[in-house]
Amino acid sequence: MKISQKIEQAAKEDRVWWSFEYFPPRTAQGLQNLLDRIERMRALGPEFVDITWNAGGRTSELTSELVKTCQKLIGIETCMHLTCTGMPKEKVDIALREAKQHGCRNVLALRGDPPVGKEWEAVEGGFHYGIDLVRYIRKQYDDYFDIAVAGYPQTHLLPPEEAALEMQYLKDKVDAGANFIFTQMFYDIDMFVDWVRAVRAAGITIPIVPGIMPIQTWNGFQKATSLAKITVPQAFLDELEPHKNNDEKVRELGTKLVANMCRQVLAADLGIKGLHFYTMNLEKGCRMLLEELNLVPRVEVVKPLPWRQSLTPNRRAETIRPIFWANRTRSYLSRTENWDEYPNGRFGDSRSPAYGELDGYGIWLKQSKDDALKLWNTPTTVDEITALFAKFCLGQLQALPWSDSAPSSETTVIAQQLAKLNSLGFLTINSQPAVDGARSDDRIHGWGPANGYVYQKAYLEFFVSPELLDMLIPHIERDINITYYVINNRGDLRTNTHSDGPNAVTWGVFPGKEIVQPTIVEAISFMAWKDEAYELGRQWAKLYDPDSPTRKLIDGIMDSYYLVNVVHNDFKKPEAIFEPFFKAGAEYAAKHDAPKTNGHAH
């Protein structure tokens, strides 16, 4: 979606909005951290995010990659910077083409800074000024992109004729097709207000979005303002300098100062309702500033589906996914990246049910070896493993190799049952409770438009030993409402379903709409998923020395255990799915005649 549309919408609703700018990090670990942060900061409610283009385009591929991830995985609208520095036309073409492929509709066209220590110089076959880029984008892509340009409020120290020239440049860029203006950072509210009035006086009517730099540390503040020659009001210095060795205090006071400035911007009758935060890839400063300003994220008016949709063009219409990757969205997106079309309405609509191979993407644990050992220790018995799984279900363990984050709030309603299942030897890696027509605005289970009802069939997926499975199956088959798939690591599949078709396990009924069924269970997808499920166990084992008991234990489980998924099709009986498990577990315990806490391996 174009930012100008968002600005217009917010104006119509008379609502203050904000956005976050990030820059591409230098390392792979930095990239992972940034993605986690963008994901977390999504909860702060930014209207969009903005990814800078590094001078000289050194990390330009990273910019493109970040834009893609934001659009596709994080599902947040993105603006991409594009500079003239070190960019021959071909590179600009690639950048724009990829942005469009990723569904990005917004580009900030800049001349860009010169490489450090050098004068600015156009590359051969490249562009000289921001306006060249604006014209080129407009020519090549018509009005597909919203084009933003930079505005520099810091002109009041310039000689009048130079300031007039700057204004003329801005006017020219707007006339060339720019849709809105991001301003450089500033701290002098009077200067900013004067500048905005001057811009308007010059006949420029497109929206102006003020760039706000939170004050995080004394040194950072000093460096940023001196580098960009930003006027800092004396009052700021008077307040902050006494605490220049106390970052905590600087941030606290700086937050109040900047918040005060923001309030003045919003109150100044300039028609400005948006604030663009230069996050410097940091979370705290932004968070404090938003809190100080009392800006809380809108309750998402519509969470259209129980899972977050991609914003890339080819996936925008996607409305169904298998449940198996519920905790591994990124992997699902990757393994289905080359599908011609994505399931919409019915899973059977997907014409290309071929999942990408595992090695095309690679499976790894997110945790470093150290983190993993801290989390999971060195279990040497099956009971120690089951204890880890049970703790995870109860929210006492942050992650498992199959889940990077704590169980979703909706599974907490069955946390006790899940913990019991695990302690009985069923190692659950995915689940959902039955829901029989919760309202679509239900705090825990709700999704979709207002005045609807949402439903779920109870679902369990777990690893289980052959012996325990043999005890479980007869109990499962006694309940005609249960359908199951059993598979081993070699891919031998067993099921009691009679049809190959998908089983809808989450669906919603809404006013004036067809039934929406965003989550399904299905054989082919399960077979593709099992490679990943077993591989995650293998990766876990590999954290330990080849001859260690833990390595052998986990490898042994991955060698011999079955992966099973079970759906209880009667969603009006939420507890019924657990009964066969409790019975089989009791039988198993009776047979082995030993309390489960003895730590014997089963």
Next chain:
Amino acid sequence: MKISQKIEQAAKEDRVWWSFEYFPPRTAQGLQNLLDRIERMRALGPEFVDITWNAGGRTSELTSELVKTCQKLIGIETCMHLTCTGMPKEKVDIALREAKQHGCRNVLALRGDPPVGKEWEAVEGGFHYGIDLVRYIRKQYDDYFDIAVAGYPQTHLLPPEEAALEMQYLKDKVDAGANFIFTQMFYDIDMFVDWVRAVRAAGITIPIVPGIMPIQTWNGFQKATSLAKITVPQAFLDELEPHKNNDEKVRELGTKLVANMCRQVLAADLGIKGLHFYTMNLEKGCRMLLEELNLVPRVEVVKPLPWRQSLTPNRRAETIRPIFWANRTRSYLSRTENWDEYPNGRFGDSRSPAYGELDGYGIWLKQSKDDALKLWNTPTTVDEITALFAKFCLGQLQALPWSDSAPSSETTVIAQQLAKLNSLGFLTINSQPAVDGARSDDRIHGWGPANGYVYQKAYLEFFVSPELLDMLIPHIERDINITYYVINNRGDLRTNTHSDGPNAVTWGVFPGKEIVQPTIVEAISFMAWKDEAYELGRQWAKLYDPDSPTRKLIDGIMDSYYLVNVVHNDFKKPEAIFEPFFKAGAEYAAKHDAPKTNGHAH
């Protein structure tokens, strides 16, 4: 579906089955009557129907048409006769091609009788014997068709060498690829049993289906048996002849005689579980015979959808239809005949939402003018009209121009409310009650596989005067759960829905399956339907003289009234849909300050 598969299935379930044979009638009225009869007799539970091919192929197009209607509209598996008589190869090709197009999988290949009063003679470029036809069909269509051939039990009077030759002919036809045998009619059980044993002794192992001719009148019985030189046991004659002037009595006694024979056939350890009834296009004889034999139709194990699916190949996968044609299936099938594909899973899947024009099919009332006058009299006030509609809702009137048959059993749960609505001036022509998760085997609302749940949103469709509509709309709009479409005969559409998409008003949730949503409400379909809805009113008006008050009254309604459909989207509140109507109706009555029974026009 092939009949051999049905025979196999019934054998597996150790279940007696039966089928009905019909012949193409000579007149258009006869055709309509026959179709009505086949539809009615479907309720007697035939496994399939069988349509004869007239000698000389004179009515061959009618045979093809009948096969099509049975497959497509009546949704019953069909066997088509095909004869050599008067059929050049090209005609055979056309017949087979069309049979396949209509989804018919069964052909009875016969030489056929000679034209009356002539010797049998092959046409130029035609076939000589049934076996030629068997070979040709097998060659042209591989095993697409089940091929049946005729068997003649009436051979015990033939010289032994001739009987042996007949048996050899049969064996040759079987070797040429026949799948099963229909026998000629017979009444001599011993002869039949002997013949079956001889057939088996000759090494013929395919199923034998005995042809059973009910005895309906003495003359008919005499004519049929003498024409085909059928042996009639003396006991039959002894019983029947004394009553030969009393058809009633002949039928009664004949039924017992034939039923007794059927019991012997089924009990004779011949492996025969099926009875093929030569209905002679009559209902009573078959019905009495089945009753006498205590053969009741199976409760349909699976009624896959709330409406009856077509068996033609291109429509077999169709799973969604608009609710508007619920009482006019034939018209819907016709107006969508040229669609490239049919909605399956989602209505949006239909790529060709263009409805055929009305004149492509023609709209007429099924009732003759006399019937219509008897049914509907000559109303001269709006209140007399509303009274007709109210009576229809209460089951006290058999048909309305918009519905050929009484309201379905499921609407009887809202019959009182509907009658009240009509008496208030809302002329309902379609409706369904809300259903919140009835079991799929529910006697009234159930459909689909076992152990599922079915749902409906309450639906009303009606004609209404502009004044009453103006009173209704504010009440409707006060309930956020109601969506509506209003249209007039010029096609001006008003709605409070925000999306163009379809609204699923009937859906089901079943074990191991995606959600099934067989009925929807949608704008484009409604606009196509309204032409038909108004035209039916026009047709009604045309039954009366141009200057008659009734003609003017009905034409006036069709000129000025709106057609409205209303969905109450909260299916958990079954009564809520009626409230706005009762309120608006009360307002209207108060304003006009007159009891509705006064018969004033509104």
